[in-house]
Amino acid sequence: MSQKFPSDGWTQSFGRVINASADYKQRGKNWRAGAVSFIVTAAPEIGMTQDFGMFLDLHEGECRSARSCTLAEAEKAPFMIRAEYGWWKSVIRGSLEPVRGLITGKLKLKGDLTVIVRHIGAAKSLAECAAQVDTIFQDEA
Amino acid sequence: METEAQPPFSFRMPVKIVSGAGSGGDVSAEMSELGCRRAFLVTDSHIAASGPAFDKLIKGLGPRLAGVFNEVTQDSGFEIIDKGAKMAADAGADCVVSVGGGSVIDTGKGICVALKNGGSIRDHMGVNILPGPQTPHIVLPTTSGTGSEVTNVAVIYDSLEKRKKNLLDHNIYPNTAVLDPEFLLGLPPPVTASTGMDAVTHAIEALHSMMKNPVSDALALQTIGLMGRWLPVAWAEPANIAARGHTLVASNLAGAAFSNAMVGLCHAIAHGLGGVARVPHGLANSIALPHVMRFNLEAEPKLYDQAAKALGLGAGDEVADWVEGMARRLDLPTTLKDAGVAEDSLGEVAEAAMTDGAALYNPRPVFEPDEIMPLLRLIWAGS
Known part of the structure; x- marks a missing residue:
């Protein structure tokens, strides 16, 4: 079933795709650094008047929960990545590699970059999982 | 027909560069251009005792020198930055002047962030999360190596985890790099x-x-x-x-x-x-x-x-x-x-x-x- 991005439904679908991915199970098996949150910053031009938060509880190749969250909850995750809607869309469509997005300032990370780099394979696998979610982008709906 | 196109790229370099023997004596003018009046000088104990170029800098700053922090070590860490930021705040500094090699300059970048945002530098580690311009920063490199005077990275040693961490942010580029070769004359x-x-x-x-x-x-x-x-x-x-x-x-x-x-x-x-x-x-x-x-x-x-x-x-x-x-x-x-x-x-x-x-x-x-x-x-x- 198609899910609008960003939404709670999309986040839950993302979690299901992650848990169905043999690639992520393998490449993320050493991830023990805690939850990751994503913030899509408000984009009034497409009707998103507030920032949207997503929370993924990732551990050893498994997504233990995936849901939308408040900004306060997102702030509590050891890793919080924030970006404008358009850059998230590029990540999901595979045209923006996540770490390159961080280095070039399109994605902003609160947390320890070196940990992300050590698990670069898992990060890339997550991006590939995001691309597999049946997505309706809010500006194209 | 040649068809190989140049891949897309962007290039950023927001640092003003001032170069020349004796230019370290004119830092006060660079402060004025940045709208600053009280400089907190960050260096190490070796450079602080190094001679004429440093003396010329101090003399040039005159009453605008709010304080000197000369406790930077080879691989500067969170604790040193936090100590320097507290001293800078207590001194009422409105800009940081770093004089040294990579460790000093990166410590200066960290102090600028902690001074602007409060708390420990540990609270501000990440990639491009700083909300805007930081405390103005003038840098005088004393080695010909690091290039840190024109970069957006600070390498900070975490003594707890025994490894270096990066603070990477477009808002930590120094404002001005003063390239005065007189500071290098004593380099072994x-x-x-x-x-x-x-x-x-x-x-x-x-x-x-x-x-x-x-x-x-x-x-x-x-x-x-x-x-x-x-x-x-x-x-x-x-x-x-x-x-x-x-x-x-x-x-x-x-x-x-x-x-x-x-x-x-x-x-x-x-x-x-x-x-x-x-x-x-x-x-x-x-x-x-x-x-x-x-x-x-x-x-x-x-x-x-x-x-x-x-x-x-x-x-x-x-x-x-x-x-x-x-x-x-x-x-x-x-x-x-x-x-x-x-x-x-x-x-x-x-x-x-x-x-x-x-x-x-x-x-x-x-x-x-x-x-x-x-x-x-x-x-x-x-x-």
């Missing part, structure tokens, strides 16, 4: 050599990085030309102001190049060697660079043709020999074994290197520690 030859080779490494890695672009290429090629000509002179004649000036500019150009093009596997290994075996950064780069270049050449044989042309060499593979020859000429160790690194630490170095963002931009991709162990053994023993 071994430090001139290792820091100079650090700048050469910045240039070579900017040339082979996956983020290379025409602007960074131009800066990097100019760097290796200047360093090839003047680094041996600065090493042999420490008081040669012309050689100091050229190498200082060269390291600055290399800094601007790699802050956009990024660096590669050599830096990842050097950072690992710094954290695990405490090998000085420039020396680690100098030892590893020719081996990393040969490693990369196996995947991309034409990788250094552009550099070879700039150096008047025949082919790209001669550039690695040129780098190694330069290190020998400067009397630097060319193996990790000779630098005192224990062979049984190489596994830990490999692990650390693979947590370093620099490795991501290497032209020959590497992802796992095992992939670089043969290379590390070669760097340890020599070819």
Whole structure:
């Protein structure tokens, strides 16, 4: 079933795709650094008047929960990545590699970059999982 | 018909550069341009006692000098930055003036962030999360190596986890870089050599990085030309102001190049060697660079043709020999074994290197520690 991005439904679908991915199970098996949150910053031009938060509880190749969250909850995750809607869309469509997005300032990370780099394979696998979610982008709906 | 297009790129360099012998005496004017009145000076104890150039700086600042923090160590850490930021706040500083090498400059960047945002620098670690301009920062480098006066990175040592961490943010570029070669006149030859080779490494890695672009290429090629000509002179004649000036500019150009093009596997290994075996950064780069270049050449044989042309060499593979020859000429160790690194630490170095963002931009991709162990053994023993 198609899910609008960003939404709670999309986040839950993302979690299901992650848990169905043999690639992520393998490449993320050493991830023990805690939850990751994503913030899509408000984009009034497409009707998103507030920032949207997503929370993924990732551990050893498994997504233990995936849901939308408040900004306060997102702030509590050891890793919080924030970006404008358009850059998230590029990540999901595979045209923006996540770490390159961080280095070039399109994605902003609160947390320890070196940990992300050590698990670069898992990060890339997550991006590939995001691309597999049946997505309706809010500006194209 | 030629159809190979230039890949898209962006290049950022927001730092004003002021260069010239004696320019350190005019920092007060640079403060005025930034709207600042009270400077907090960050340095180390060696530089603070170093002589005429420093005295000229202090005299030039006059009553605008709010305080001096000279407790920066070789690998500055969170605690030192927090202490400096508290002192700066207590002194009522509205700008930071950093005088020193990479550790001092990176400490200055950290103090600017903590002073602006409050709390510990630990609270502000990340990638591009700072909300806007930070405390104004004027930098006077005292080595020709780091290039940190024109970069958006601060490398900060975490003594709890025993490794270096990066604060990477477009808002921590210094505002002004003052390149005064008089600050380098007392630099001992071994430090001139290792820091100079650090700048050469910045240039070579900017040339082979996956983020290379025409602007960074131009800066990097100019760097290796200047360093090839003047680094041996600065090493042999420490008081040669012309050689100091050229190498200082060269390291600055290399800094601007790699802050956009990024660096590669050599830096990842050097950072690992710094954290695990405490090998000085420039020396680690100098030892590893020719081996990393040969490693990369196996995947991309034409990788250094552009550099070879700039150096008047025949082919790209001669550039690695040129780098190694330069290190020998400067009397630097060319193996990790000779630098005192224990062979049984190489596994830990490999692990650390693979947590370093620099490795991501290497032209020959590497992802796992095992992939670089043969290379590390070669760097340890020599070819």
